[in-house]
Amino acid sequence: MLKLGIIGTNWITEQFIQAALSTKKYQLTSVYSRTEEKAQQVATKYEAGEVFTSLADFFAQGSFDVVYIASPNSLHFEQAKAALEAGKNVIVEKPAFSNPTEMATITALLAKKPQLFLFEGARHVYEPNFQITKQAIQTLDQVQGATLVYMKYSSRYDQVLAGKTPNIFSPKFSGGSLQDLGVYVVYDAVSWFGVPDDVHYFANLLPTGVDGRGTAILTYPGFNVTLIFGKNATSYLPSEIYGLHETLVLAPNAADLAQVTRYQPDGKTVELGEPADENPMTHEAEAFYSMMTTQDHQMANSALKTSQAVNQVLFKLRQSAGIEFAADQGN
Template identity: 65%
Template sequence: MSVMLKLGIIGTNWITAQFIDAALATKEYELTTIYSRHADKAQAWQDKYQAAEYFTDLTEFFKNGQFDVVYIASPNSLHFEQTKQAILAGKNVIVEKPAFANPTQQHVIQQLLDQNPDRFVLEAARHVYEPNFTHIKTAIAQLDDLQGATLTYMKYSSRYDQVLAGETPNIFNPVFAGGAAQDLGVYVVYDAVAWFGSPDRVAYFATPTPTGVDGHGTAILTYQDFDVTLIFGKNTTSFLPSEIYGLHDTLVIKPNAADIAQVEKHQFGSDMVTPLGEPAAANPMRHEAQVFADIIQQNDHAYAQQQFDLSAEVNSVLYQLRRSAGLHFPADSVSEDTHAE
């Protein structure tokens, strides 16, 4: 019987709470350690989850925290340095998407993993680990003559109200690697890369916000024989389902390409609609929490590397999309000769 993983967390927000609930439901984790810059918030989370300890100093958290794996859900721009700290402290890492701001950062983390081969870094792109994601990949392989796809994920963020009020919340701040592509866009880029491979070229037509990032936009990924259109955003909402086109069949994904609750196969010239897949879990992070526990418990470095390579491909496409749209983060100015410490 495997020993329960001791879990530490960085980030006290709704997504952290959702991951904790998913992790505890697997019976593979126990929450032991909480980090927050604010003692009152850290104490409140410790009381809520009956955690053993909390820290308000990140260096002390990594040096003295009694945990095996850390879940990082801080602002995007902090993921890179915190992941480096974790690896060097001998911890395994589950880092929220997007794991890193650009390919240079991704490469540095790969170097650190090469130097610390017992450690794991896993990007929490939760829908990739849901059964319906795999059902769709299988169904794509069975389509006759793939013609392309339209993948959507566009939801209004309440934080955009702050932008309208003249403020710059983290998720709409280039300093914190914010914007639509670096949030909801990650899901549909994961879809495209995992289902169709890396595109030959990309173009991103972004609608900017007053804060200097993209609020929403449309991306075109060009492959040898077809195109994939990605529609994503955070300052408006779409109710369009997603579609993948064969010559005579179409796969319809509802409500969108990230919250994959329903998958149907429609046949041209027929009223036949074939349901595919299975009911989604109540907690959308339930499957990834279990997969990550299995990887760490079973010391499955081969699968972890496969997923890290997929993460790197997604990171590269996101970076190309931003460059196409003229979107720049301060982190992009870091010299290409950055190396692992």
């Protein structure tokens, strides 16, 4: 049983706690929140014994083995750094870090503490249909390209329309649609096709200073991958990966891989996917537990390499659209 600590008390933290507890391999022991009341609320609901409102005390006195960090994006870096320095394993929500400088600092710190693990919570990568898609791509006669879509209207965009800047649409908190939803399709592209030769992002920029939606083109030898993502509109377009004679269709989108369908040369279809779990975070909770308890650093390093590549691609895309974060200062 791994002892779990959490940072952040929004719905996603509860979804992760529920996934972790459902595996029966984690026990929630320690809750950090800026407010005592919120920390106590989560602790009571999930029977955690330790409540903290000071991050320093949380890391110094918390009895947890691994911390799940689900704070605004720009805070991930300092919190993950503090966790590693305190000898804790880390699961940090996507996008793990704001830029390659932060990523390099964390990987250098990890190299000095080789017994510790740091995972990016890219939940869809650990779902069976992600691997099923990867394997199916390898059997396509010749990849001709792909269109990968993940665009969902965010209720927090109502605040932007009202002239406000919620965290997720703020450059101070490393927000925007590329960071929030684009990261899923960048993970798809990097995991399925490798690191692209070149990238370009055509962004719809908001008055808050980040992107509301956009289209990115990733170029590979012999084909392009088009990424369509956003938080100020909703797309019902499935995603497609094109072979010469066959096509894979991912539905409802390239991040929630409920259905993976292969269209054969004769137009007939074969369903490849497995039914998805009710809680999409269960598979990552299982995978992280397995790597930590079997000391599978090889698999963890491979996941970290993908995180680094995704971090680089996100940064280049952002640069191509002229989007700057407070966290980039000094880069």
